[in-house]
Amino acid sequence: MYRALILLLLALPVQAHQFTPTYPELEQSFVPGVKYTKLKLYNKRKEIEFYEISVFDMDWNRVPFAITERVLRVPYLQTEEIEVYLKEKDSNKSLYICSKSKLLKGQGSVPAVASRICSKVRE
Amino acid sequence: MRKSIIGSILLCGSVFAFAEDVPIEGTVESKCVVTSDTSGVYGNPNPYTLDTAPGQGGVHPIVRYDVIVADYYKAIIEYPEAFSSSPSLDDTLTWDGVVMVNEHTDAAMSDYDSEKVTYNNVTEVTLDHAGSTWFRVENDVEYGVEKSFPAGTYTSIVTAECIAL
Numbered sequence: 001m002y003r004a005l006i007l008l009l010l011a012l013p014v015q016a017h018q019f020t021p022t023y024p025e026l027e028q029s030f031v032p033g034v035k036y037t038k039l040k041l042y043n044k045r046k047e048i049e050f051y052e053i054s055v056f057d058m059d060w061n062r063v064p065f066a067i068t069e070r071v072l073r074v075p076y077l078q079t080e081e082i083e084v085y086l087k088e089k090d091s092n093k094s095l096y097i098c099s100k101s102k103l104l105k106g107q108g109s110v111p112a113v114a115s116r117i118c119s120k121v122r123e
Numbered sequence: 124m125r126k127s128i129i130g131s132i133l134l135c136g137s138v139f140a141f142a143e144d145v146p147i148e149g150t151v152e153s154k155c156v157v158t159s160d161t162s163g164v165y166g167n168p169n170p171y172t173l174d175t176a177p178g179q180g181g182v183h184p185i186v187r188y189d190v191i192v193a194d195y196y197k198a199i200i201e202y203p204e205a206f207s208s209s210p211s212l213d214d215t216l217t218w219d220g221v222v223m224v225n226e227h228t229d230a231a232m233s234d235y236d237s238e239k240v241t242y243n244n245v246t247e248v249t250l251d252h253a254g255s256t257w258f259r260v261e262n263d264v265e266y267g268v269e270k271s272f273p274a275g276t277y278t279s280i281v282t283a284e285c286i287a288l
Binding site: 015016017018019020021022023044045096103112113114115116117118119120 | 152153154155156157158159163184186189195196203207278279280281282283284285286287288
């Protein structure tokens with residue numbers, strides 16, 4: 001009976017998530033007062049299709065930013081190049097730009113590892 | 124015979140004339156790759172415990188970190204302290220867990236276990252050696268005071284983070 005309680009934390013083969021560069025540099029965008037940077041997200045996690053982008057300061061407070069879509073669909077073995085736009089006043093401090101895998105509720109074989117990789121924008 | 128030799132020379136000459144160098148370029152840059160390496164399974168050694176220990180019928184989940192350059196990232200791994208999905212539970216859950224180095228590609232990485240910082244359900248390790256490290260996440264949970272878990276599917280989530288230093 002209790003066999004029913006045995007469950008999978010993760011029933012998947014090797015899967016990976018990659019987010020580069022480690023230290024992105026901000027550049028002036030076409031909008032005055034707004035800077036931007038480019039990052040690459042590579043999805044080698046077959047069971048994951050969506051990643052959320054977030055920006056934090058050094059105390060892990062959320063920092064406002066602009067992006068085409070905060071939750072990106074990145075198909076398996078695809079690389080997505082993203083542009084993150086920040087206010088110039090926020091660009092003067094160190095920031096983390098993070099990508100986090102999104103797990104779908106009720107997926108057949110639910111992955112149990114949520115991965116998050118954060119690049120650092122240096123002051 | 125002579126014509127065929129001359130023809131062959133001309134043919135070779137024409138091949139060489141069109142040969143070009145085809146470069147293969149690559150860039151090695153600092154990066155962190157987080158990989159969910161091994162399936163995790165909760166064993167159910169008694170009615171009130173779920174445990175990933177092999178001795179209890181479970182399998183520890185293993186997460187691998189690959190870093191190209193040392194001292195650029197730290198790993199933050201959290202073992203679960205709640206189910207992300209489960210049958211309805213009306214009693215308390217007591218969670219426990221630990222994160223340990225399971226394998227490594229550099230002998231010096233064995234220091235990670237002594238250097239790691241732990242608080243609550245979080246383990247932080249500065250990845251100060253280039254290469255791959257496999258972290259084993261041990262996790263168990265007890266329900267109430269020896270109360271039986273309701274039958275059903277239980278899912279929890281390990282969070283593996285890689286933060287640039």
